[in-house]
Amino acid sequence: MKILNKDQILALYNPAKAAAMIKQGFIAYSEGHVQLPPVQHFLFKEAHGDCCVKSGYLEGDELFVVKVASGFYRNAKQGLANNQGLMMAFSALTGEPAALLLDEGWLTGLRTALAGALAAAALAPQKIDAIGIVGTGMQARLQLEALQTVTPCRTVWVWGHTQDALDQFEHEFAAKGYRIHGTLDAEPLARACQLIVTCTPSTQPILQSEWIQPGTHINAVGADDEGKQELATELVARADLVTVDAVSQCAAYGEVSRAVKAGLLAKELLVELGQIFAGKHPGRQNQSQITITDLTGLAIQDVQIAKSILV
Amino acid sequence: MKILNKDQILALYNPAKAAAMIKQGFIAYSEGHVQLPPVQHFLFKEAHGDCCVKSGYLEGDELFVVKVASGFYRNAKQGLANNQGLMMAFSALTGEPAALLLDEGWLTGLRTALAGALAAAALAPQKIDAIGIVGTGMQARLQLEALQTVTPCRTVWVWGHTQDALDQFEHEFAAKGYRIHGTLDAEPLARACQLIVTCTPSTQPILQSEWIQPGTHINAVGADDEGKQELATELVARADLVTVDAVSQCAAYGEVSRAVKAGLLAKELLVELGQIFAGKHPGRQNQSQITITDLTGLAIQDVQIAKSILV
Numbered sequence: 001m002k003i004l005n006k007d008q009i010l011a012l013y014n015p016a017k018a019a020a021m022i023k024q025g026f027i028a029y030s031e032g033h034v035q036l037p038p039v040q041h042f043l044f045k046e047a048h049g050d051c052c053v054k055s056g057y058l059e060g061d062e063l064f065v066v067k068v069a070s071g072f073y074r075n076a077k078q079g080l081a082n083n084q085g086l087m088m089a090f091s092a093l094t095g096e097p098a099a100l101l102l103d104e105g106w107l108t109g110l111r112t113a114l115a116g117a118l119a120a121a122a123l124a125p126q127k128i129d130a131i132g133i134v135g136t137g138m139q140a141r142l143q144l145e146a147l148q149t150v151t152p153c154r155t156v157w158v159w160g161h162t163q164d165a166l167d168q169f170e171h172e173f174a175a176k177g178y179r180i181h182g183t184l185d186a187e188p189l190a191r192a193c194q195l196i197v198t199c200t201p202s203t204q205p206i207l208q209s210e211w212i213q214p215g216t217h218i219n220a221v222g223a224d225d226e227g228k229q230e231l232a233t234e235l236v237a238r239a240d241l242v243t244v245d246a247v248s249q250c251a252a253y254g255e256v257s258r259a260v261k262a263g264l265l266a267k268e269l270l271v272e273l274g275q276i277f278a279g280k281h282p283g284r285q286n287q288s289q290i291t292i293t294d295l296t297g298l299a300i301q302d303v304q305i306a307k308s309i310l311v
Numbered sequence: 312m313k314i315l316n317k318d319q320i321l322a323l324y325n326p327a328k329a330a331a332m333i334k335q336g337f338i339a340y341s342e343g344h345v346q347l348p349p350v351q352h353f354l355f356k357e358a359h360g361d362c363c364v365k366s367g368y369l370e371g372d373e374l375f376v377v378k379v380a381s382g383f384y385r386n387a388k389q390g391l392a393n394n395q396g397l398m399m400a401f402s403a404l405t406g407e408p409a410a411l412l413l414d415e416g417w418l419t420g421l422r423t424a425l426a427g428a429l430a431a432a433a434l435a436p437q438k439i440d441a442i443g444i445v446g447t448g449m450q451a452r453l454q455l456e457a458l459q460t461v462t463p464c465r466t467v468w469v470w471g472h473t474q475d476a477l478d479q480f481e482h483e484f485a486a487k488g489y490r491i492h493g494t495l496d497a498e499p500l501a502r503a504c505q506l507i508v509t510c511t512p513s514t515q516p517i518l519q520s521e522w523i524q525p526g527t528h529i530n531a532v533g534a535d536d537e538g539k540q541e542l543a544t545e546l547v548a549r550a551d552l553v554t555v556d557a558v559s560q561c562a563a564y565g566e567v568s569r570a571v572k573a574g575l576l577a578k579e580l581l582v583e584l585g586q587i588f589a590g591k592h593p594g595r596q597n598q599s600q601i602t603i604t605d606l607t608g609l610a611i612q613d614v615q616i617a618k619s620i621l622v
């Protein structure tokens with residue numbers, strides 16, 4: 001059994017290869033060629049933590065993958081990363097353990113960012129004057145970095161809860177050649193940006209419908225569980241096209257689930273990214289449509305990024 | 312992260328300690344103190360394999376456990392064990408990986424046998440003249456060995472599909488001081504034995520109701536999935552007491568599920584082992600009752616046997 005630590009994994013990580021494989025994974029998922037059993041959830045109330053086990057198998061592969069990913073929100077206080085996790089690959093021919101990827105949650109972060117970049121590449125408008133990043137955490141950074149291959153735009157509005165967090169974000173990305181506008185008010189961000197990524201654990205809508213300009217594409221990344229919400233329900237209902245990683249998950253507990261449950265958005269209108277990537281749905285039809293992609297996270301992304309490291 | 316291989320695990324394995332912990336685990340499960348998310352299943356049709364991911368957490372513990380266990384039924388032909396698997400323990404305080412148990416499926420086999428022994432200790436009649444083992448595989452061997460601590464009886468009837476398998480079984484256990492009666496016909500076994508363990512992957516009933524004598528206890532271990540059956544439905548319906556590891560699982564796909572679904576056995580009459588072990592149900596009421604225990608396998612058993620190795 002091969003055992004790789006985080007540094008070894010990151011040394012083998014090839015974003016372009018991983019993105020191409022994740023794209024194929026979304027297509028295979030939407031075509032029904034992926035076994036994705038139900039996600040297992042744990043809640044550790046006293047330790048203020050949670051954990052999910054996501055497993056997947058792309059039929060025909062020689063490997064299947066089991067991922068254990070957790071968030072323990074007091075870890076940082078004791079010098080540990082809040083997000084912990086590992087992935088394991090097993091032979092789909094014999095069941096033998098093939099590899100243990102001690103990635104400390106990095107592959108989950110990276111595959112989530114790559115899905116955002118793939119959605120943006122397929123659905124964002126042609127002209128992007130400014131990118132909006134809602135959130136200042138690790139996933140906000142990874143999403144912005146992953147968009148480098150999607151658009152040459154380096155003008156970025158960032159929304160955060162505190163000026164300190166915004167200053168830190170600006171400091172980091174200014175050093176990489178970005179022009180960063182930090183803001184504690186999401187409205188100017190929403191009005192200025194044509195490509196917006198929301199990646200917060202918010203339970204209240206941050207982006208209001210009336211702020212969003214025609215032609216905007218929004219990747220909604222943060223709301224991956226019941227109770228979380230980043231976009232006003234009216235904004236989801238108003239969008240010209242709502243795409244999702246998985247209809248089943250997004251209609252149940254994703255960002256778009258409120259609009260679906262309120263009867264403001266027919267579940268049948270949700271389009272899976274796999275259909276877009278396979279060319280079975282045209283995606284954005286003109287430069288004035290508002291498009292939204294709801295990403296709840298699929299184990300096939302874990303499968304594909306693990307394979308991109310191993311195979 | 313501690314990594315233990317099979318030999319290291321078996322050297323640390325203490326059956327009495329593990330059994331006591333598994334017993335406590337059943338009690339905690341029935342009292343609602345265990346988080347057991349839904350089991351994840353994979354099917355590998357072309358490789359003739361399957362895999363399940365079982366995870367559990369006994370609330371208040373410092374560890375939670377994720378198990379990946381598979382069966383690939385052509386492995387033996389290439390010199391590999393059909394059953395493969397590993398267990399992982401994670402900190403329930405920080406989410407960090409704590410231990411990887413490369414047990415090659417042994418801990419699953421052992422915890423299943425220990426559950427059988429615990430059920431027999433609680434429910435078998437006082438006088439056992441002969442033990443019946445239905446099946447000649449690894450689990451049949453482990454079940455018989457685990458019963459050593461339950462009864463001094465060393466007279467055993469064994470049913471198998473082939474004389475070769477029976478001869479091999481007899482050869483092994485005669486060397487350990489057992490009197491083994493091998494049989495290709497299950498009827499004399501059923502008529503002679505007061506404690507019977509069925510552990511085959513059969514899809515047809517092997518034990519008929521009319522063969523079973525008053526006072527018999529049966530552990531039904533093999534039927535852990537839809538389509539599997541070892542006991543005639545009438546036998547399950549006729550039993551004076553039907554106990555189960557988990558009502559939810561056994562009523563859905565265990566040995567007793569056919570009788571429940573056919574309306575021959577009320578789900579409300581199923582008694583969980585945890586209730587018996589906690590003294591909340593008296594169990595066997597007299598020496599002439601027929602009692603059955605249906606074991607489908609619970610992740611809390613994995614949690615407890617892993618802890619018995621690690622803690």
